[in-house]
Amino acid sequence: MSIPFIDLKTQYARVAGQVGQGIDAVLQSGAFVNGPDVAKLEQRLAEYTGTRYAVGCASGTDALMMALMALKVGPGDAVFCPPFTFMATAEVVALLGATPVFVDIDPVTFNMDAAQFELAVRAVEADDSALYPLPAHTGKLTPKAVIPVDLFGLLADYAAILPVAAKHGLAVVEDAAQAFGATVELDGTTRRAGSFGQIACTSFFPAKPLGCYGDGGMCFTDNPELLDLLQSIRVHGQGHDKYENVRLGITGRLDTMQAAVLLAKMDIFEDEVRLRQEVFRRYADLLGSIPGLTLPTVSAGRLSVFAQYSILAESGEHRAQLLERLKSAGVPSSIYYPVPLHLQPAFANLAYARGAMPVSENVAGRIFSIPMHPYLTTAVQGEIASALAG
Numbered sequence: 001m002s003i004p005f006i007d008l009k010t011q012y013a014r015v016a017g018q019v020g021q022g023i024d025a026v027l028q029s030g031a032f033v034n035g036p037d038v039a040k041l042e043q044r045l046a047e048y049t050g051t052r053y054a055v056g057c058a059s060g061t062d063a064l065m066m067a068l069m070a071l072k073v074g075p076g077d078a079v080f081c082p083p084f085t086f087m088a089t090a091e092v093v094a095l096l097g098a099t100p101v102f103v104d105i106d107p108v109t110f111n112m113d114a115a116q117f118e119l120a121v122r123a124v125e126a127d128d129s130a131l132y133p134l135p136a137h138t139g140k141l142t143p144k145a146v147i148p149v150d151l152f153g154l155l156a157d158y159a160a161i162l163p164v165a166a167k168h169g170l171a172v173v174e175d176a177a178q179a180f181g182a183t184v185e186l187d188g189t190t191r192r193a194g195s196f197g198q199i200a201c202t203s204f205f206p207a208k209p210l211g212c213y214g215d216g217g218m219c220f221t222d223n224p225e226l227l228d229l230l231q232s233i234r235v236h237g238q239g240h241d242k243y244e245n246v247r248l249g250i251t252g253r254l255d256t257m258q259a260a261v262l263l264a265k266m267d268i269f270e271d272e273v274r275l276r277q278e279v280f281r282r283y284a285d286l287l288g289s290i291p292g293l294t295l296p297t298v299s300a301g302r303l304s305v306f307a308q309y310s311i312l313a314e315s316g317e318h319r320a321q322l323l324e325r326l327k328s329a330g331v332p333s334s335i336y337y338p339v340p341l342h343l344q345p346a347f348a349n350l351a352y353a354r355g356a357m358p359v360s361e362n363v364a365g366r367i368f369s370i371p372m373h374p375y376l377t378t379a380v381q382g383e384i385a386s387a388l389a390g
């Protein structure tokens, strides 16, 4: 049997009954878009994340887009984000005419480096790229928002990032697309992904820790005014009357069938988060003695949901050897992300130089991900470990 990178089939066998019932009820109801299950899901996930309000939407990308629109991000604004992330994080910034200002990452967590974030904000305030590498040809920008990304399922360093954002008057939009279910102990309380910033965003793309069977996403906020704005932007800037449009918006609604799928999957989600910890611990045991591998670590007081299990090889050549070994053993692997966003052709207009984000560039050249999902068995993890050991 071939080894899946993410095993959605085993999960489906577990939830098939509930999912079938949920979808059938939607089919019977005829409320296919933004139906009652969407409101039910919003309430359930707001409660789960510990936020007051949730707004279901069509994808994680739309969630980010709606968040930035609600915060009135536009031309002339600088939005700080890491370059070592999925395209969508910075794409929405540029789509709104604002400028992504990249902030390099921490080499251990792969998340935004809070000290460099402050340097980048100061550089934009002073319009001085001698202080920190800035995009070219933009004119003077106004620091407006920051999008910390909870990469690979591990929460960003909010304890350090939030005070910097507050000091400089920046809005915070959490990109929790890969981290739904992740936690951190902060000031004596357990905080969940989806609860940071003015607005937090997540994705329900099938491969994410909480995935549906198509596209879906959600925004979370504690602010009633932002809730109103997000709900309006989700449906073409709708006012209180359906045919009154008070602002520009998007077609951002969530399909009711996807909400039904997610409600069924939420019943097993906490158990899956627990299973992911077991898989993580077994990998640590099995791979710990293989020389030259830097395995993911999770510091005390944190819990990662491991959207990816990402390992650093010693070099690009070493990675190529390891990937070749995995391939010949029939083990799937993937590289998240081989090219950081500041070097992507889509952002060539920002004219970032190679070397501008040294940690992201170094990590992009060495990182690779191996199978990670709640249903990985000890036996299969053993096979993967022997393949890597060579």
Ligand SMILES: *Cc1c(COP(=O)(O)O)cnc(C)c1O
Binding pocket: 059, 060, 061, 062, 085, 086, 088, 089, 149, 175, 177, 178, 202, 203, 204, 205, 215, 216, 217
């Ligand atoms: C997947 C992802 C998104 C976008 O979510 P979609 O639902 O695919 O639009 C945004 N940011 C990050 C970090 C992601 O991994």
